[in-house]
Amino acid sequence: MDFKTFYCGKDDEGRRLDRIVRKFLSEESLSILYKSIRNGFIKVNKKTVSPSYRVRENDALFIASSLAPAVSFDESAGRFPPKERYPAFSKENTIFKNEAIIVINKPYDVSVQGKNSLSDQIVSIWKGEEKTKDGSSSLSFIPGPLHRLDRKTTGVLIFSQNLKGAQWFSSAFKHNAIKKIYLALLQGRLDEPVFWHDSIVKKTDNDKNFHTVNIVSDKTEAGKAAVTKAEPLYYGIYENLDITLAKITIETGRTHQIRSQAAFHGFPLLGDTAYGGKKITADRDFYLHSYALLIPENNPLSVPKKLIAFIPTKFEKMLSKTLISPLRINII
Numbered sequence: 001m002d003f004k005t006f007y008c009g010k011d012d013e014g015r016r017l018d019r020i021v022r023k024f025l026s027e028e029s030l031s032i033l034y035k036s037i038r039n040g041f042i043k044v045n046k047k048t049v050s051p052s053y054r055v056r057e058n059d060a061l062f063i064a065s066s067l068a069p070a071v072s073f074d075e076s077a078g079r080f081p082p083k084e085r086y087p088a089f090s091k092e093n094t095i096f097k098n099e100a101i102i103v104i105n106k107p108y109d110v111s112v113q114g115k116n117s118l119s120d121q122i123v124s125i126w127k128g129e130e131k132t133k134d135g136s137s138s139l140s141f142i143p144g145p146l147h148r149l150d151r152k153t154t155g156v157l158i159f160s161q162n163l164k165g166a167q168w169f170s171s172a173f174k175h176n177a178i179k180k181i182y183l184a185l186l187q188g189r190l191d192e193p194v195f196w197h198d199s200i201v202k203k204t205d206n207d208k209n210f211h212t213v214n215i216v217s218d219k220t221e222a223g224k225a226a227v228t229k230a231e232p233l234y235y236g237i238y239e240n241l242d243i244t245l246a247k248i249t250i251e252t253g254r255t256h257q258i259r260s261q262a263a264f265h266g267f268p269l270l271g272d273t274a275y276g277g278k279k280i281t282a283d284r285d286f287y288l289h290s291y292a293l294l295i296p297e298n299n300p301l302s303v304p305k306k307l308i309a310f311i312p313t314k315f316e317k318m319l320s321k322t323l324i325s326p327l328r329i330n331i332i
Contacts, residue, residue: 155290
């Protein structure tokens with residue numbers, strides 16, 4: 001029987017064999033995969049093992065040629081080649097990068113996930129880089145976003161580059177160990193800092209998803225708790241509307257949290273018509289920017305304690321039109 005050979009990387013260490021082969025033989029049914037492992041069509045180090053076998057770095061996976069055609073691979077390297085690359089991020093867009101994570105300043109109107117998304121670009125670049133590292137590629141690990149930004153929100157966005165980075169940041173976000181700071185142009189004049197404690201409820205109407213916010217009461221509420229602090233920085237006027245440049249700090253990470261809470265409390269994002277803002281004549285629908293993530297000091301990944309994304313040019317232009325000078329802004 002002819003076999004094709006693949007090698008496990010450090011990010012495959014400790015993972016079950018059945019879950020690894022499932023990653024790249026996704027077109028085969030689970031029953032066929034289990035049968036193939038039990039019958040020796042899929043082996044580890046030329047030995048038949050159980051589907052629950054925990055692989056180790058540098059283990060050799062032998063996959064029968066009858067199964068391997070479903071896999072896109074480079075026979076000379078025994079690894080997966082990178083997909084066709086999308087345009088790489090410029091150096092100006094890369095905030096920080098090491099073997100664990102890559103941090104970018106996300107552009108406006110670009111999706112984080114889905115077809116032709118930032119995730120696709122990151123994976124393509126990562127696979128190209130991993131292919132040059134002897135013995136370091138992973139058969140099961142794929143980079144991904146460690147938090148979310150809406151398509152039309154700009155700013156700091158982190159992608160994993162290895163399993164250690166993914167695990168540490170996922171845990172840190174889950175336990176609110178990372179502080180998230182945004183800049184937002186709000187419609188109206190916010191006179192003083194406020195805390196918004198609400199419950200976000202997702203509703204569906206005519207097969208289109210939208211979000212509303214209900215105030216948390218003493219009774220049990222449907223939805224998820226959302227906690228946001230809004231602090232006014234500067235005031236301006238745009239198209240006869242009072243506006244506030246606000247520093248927004250979120251303690252939770254709900255979908256459309258800032259947009260929906262700001263609107264509910266009477267300060268929709270300028271131009272955000274989906275949440276009650278007045279339509280404006282501008283080159284962006286609304287202005288929301290993930291300005292900074294504050295990371296715990298002495299973290300095991302050697303990540304700086306401040307990850308800051310510069311304000312996009314179009315955001316700066318809007319600030320200048322409202323007589324708010326970005327050069328005067330002292331945020332953190």
